[in-house]
Amino acid sequence: MLRSFTALLIRDLKLAARVGGSGVMGLIFFLMIVTLIPFALGPDLNLLSRIGPAILWIAALLATLIGLDRLFQADQEDGSLDLLRLSHAPLEIVVLAKVLAYWLVTGLPLAIAAPFLGLLVALSPEGMLAMVATLLVGTPALTFIGAVGAALTSSLRRGGLILAILVLPFMIPTLIFGVSAANAALGGTIPFMTPFLVLVALSLIAAVVGTVGAAAALRSGE
């Protein structure tokens, strides 16, 4: 079972790194949004640093969303999904491997890139640290929630928009607690750990619900 898991994980990482893979797409999209917003808002550093965490979080959410429709659809189209059903490992393991690979090539780079993009929105050093921490624990929740939508829309030709409509409402709590944790680190009345721990809890819940839900959607949606 572990062998199947690592085989699939490595395959997806390889695919993301190859030409036409989704490897850097999310990161570039993230960069685009975060770069555009200071131009649109004007050079008001106070304003930027106040809404900086929100900008980064919204950009991270959209960047996670942008490649999600291909998570299972690509395998559905070329028949690989049929192959993935033939393993000794249950579909939950398949989902877990694919989601982990997706997070490693989208969520993790976003968290790592956050300090550099934080410069663009005039974040203070502790704000940057808080962004890294919240994105690191918050983006798994986004990916797992999105995986359920990706599994549900895997057989639709243009499932991207439906996917976004389906999963965005469920991503809102993650967004709220992610931004409030980052803001709490910048000062304020709530301690950082309160919203941060809720964010961790959201990720853990999403990991369970998302894995089981996406596997169930793949089983029934054939």
Place this chain on the structure above:
Amino acid sequence: MRLSVNNLACTRGERRIFEGVSFDLAPGEALVITGRNGAGKSSLLDILAGRLHPAAGAIRLEGAGERILPECLHYVGHRDALKSALTAEENLAFARDFLGSPALTPREALDAVGLAHAARLPVAYLSAGQRRRVALARLLVAHRPLWLLDEPTSALDTSSQETLRLILESHRESGGMIAATTHSPLFLKDAKEIKIDRIPNPPPSAGEGAERSEAGEGASSSSSFPSPGPPGHPLPQRGEG
């Protein structure tokens, strides 16, 4: 290991595709499934592979221990299940690791289908026939007793068809089972054959069994098919009930 299928029926959407399909497969046996386009040949394989649920009937697997049917089979369908960006060797290495119970190495398997020279090429560069041969090489990288093949000879040239026939025969000699849909003769030694007939729409359910024991390619009365239905095999898009 023994597979017995009893009175199987398939419904896609609201539509009964076939019913009353029964057959047995013992080790070393091969089953050739024939029928018109859209008759439900691929759906039958999909049911065996666990992708679709049968509307009626039972599939029994004896002597497989704790393994369920999908863990005991290889499925090579219309779609190759190959990743274009990966090389032929990487695709097979993944299948070998993922499916478990490894057999030949990817190199040996590619050699067996005559594609050793293409091992390091991305699958995107290969022709349709070469892709099909890589997909068939997947049969050799992991031990699975039952092989489900959906028109395995499509896109294959004559010599590759002969290679495939030899691979299939050697699988049977080692106690394997094969169920293949086909439009062209596979030349397998004393293979069983069933012919699937699409139920006319609306279904009169006159009880005409879909099972035939002998090949009756031109014998089926084509006048009983007023609606041709979707050409090719049904799109795997809708879940049923």
